[in-house]
Amino acid sequence: MKLFLNATSPFARLVRVAALEKNLQASLELVWCDPWANAAELLAVHPQARIPVLVTEDGQAIAESLLIAQYLDALDAAPSLVPASEAAAVLAETSLGYGLMEAAFGTTIARKHEGRAADQGLMGQRRLAAMDRALRLLEQKAVAWRVPEAGQAALRLDQITVAVALEYVGFRLPELLPAGAYPGLEAWLQAMRQRPSLVATAFA
Numbered sequence: 001m002k003l004f005l006n007a008t009s010p011f012a013r014l015v016r017v018a019a020l021e022k023n024l025q026a027s028l029e030l031v032w033c034d035p036w037a038n039a040a041e042l043l044a045v046h047p048q049a050r051i052p053v054l055v056t057e058d059g060q061a062i063a064e065s066l067l068i069a070q071y072l073d074a075l076d077a078a079p080s081l082v083p084a085s086e087a088a089a090v091l092a093e094t095s096l097g098y099g100l101m102e103a104a105f106g107t108t109i110a111r112k113h114e115g116r117a118a119d120q121g122l123m124g125q126r127r128l129a130a131m132d133r134a135l136r137l138l139e140q141k142a143v144a145w146r147v148p149e150a151g152q153a154a155l156r157l158d159q160i161t162v163a164v165a166l167e168y169v170g171f172r173l174p175e176l177l178p179a180g181a182y183p184g185l186e187a188w189l190q191a192m193r194q195r196p197s198l199v200a201t202a203f204a
């Protein structure tokens with residue numbers, strides 16, 4: 001399988017972490033590319049020209065990080081990224097992390113092209129408010145989160161998505177995560193950062 005990606009995309013990192021947690025890295029060829037330059041090799045496989053895209057062994061090109069994660073999860077039953085017994089809770093928390101990731105990415109790109117004025121528009125304000133609400137809700141939830149033990153079979157999709165989203169906010173919008181503002185999330189993320197799949201995929 002081929003995974004089209006770059007080193008700063010939170011969506012691509014989500015997929016890479018999922019693949020590592022599923023022990024699929026040996027079957028994954030990483031194709032580094034620049035979607036913003038309409039990389040020819042990326043356009044050749046998917047018209048969206050966005051990363052990540054996974055091209056499967058039988059030549060199907062799947063875009064959208066969560067769809068790719070779903071595909072990888074289905075390749076091997078165990079370990080499961082979305083254990084059936086807790087699917088609703090896992091997907092609900094995945095959606096919180098994914099929303100944070102999308103809003104953070106949207107803010108980053110809007111600032112890159114329009115400067116800080118982008119934050120003042122309707123969409124900019126909505127993104128900032130959504131991130132604030134998401135961080136406060138995640139902070140409440142983090143009180144109950146257990147840090148995965150080193151031997152834990154695999155991270156779940158919610159753990160992967162929330163951790164990558166927080167890492168991305170810290171990477172691109174660090175002012176949204178001032179030290180001490182979200183102590184529960186901070187402690188959880190600090191422990192999650194030790195996970196080899198997160199170490200191996202750090203933003204560069």
Ligand SMILES: N[C@@H](CCC(=O)N[C@@H](CS)C(=O)NCC(=O)O)C(=O)O
Nearest residue numbers: 009010011035050051052064065066
């Ligand atoms: N919803 C998509 C988002 C993918 C996305 O926005 N990728 C960015 C890089 S982080 C991209 O390729 N942007 C190029 C563009 O929008 O033209 C997913 O979950 O995979």
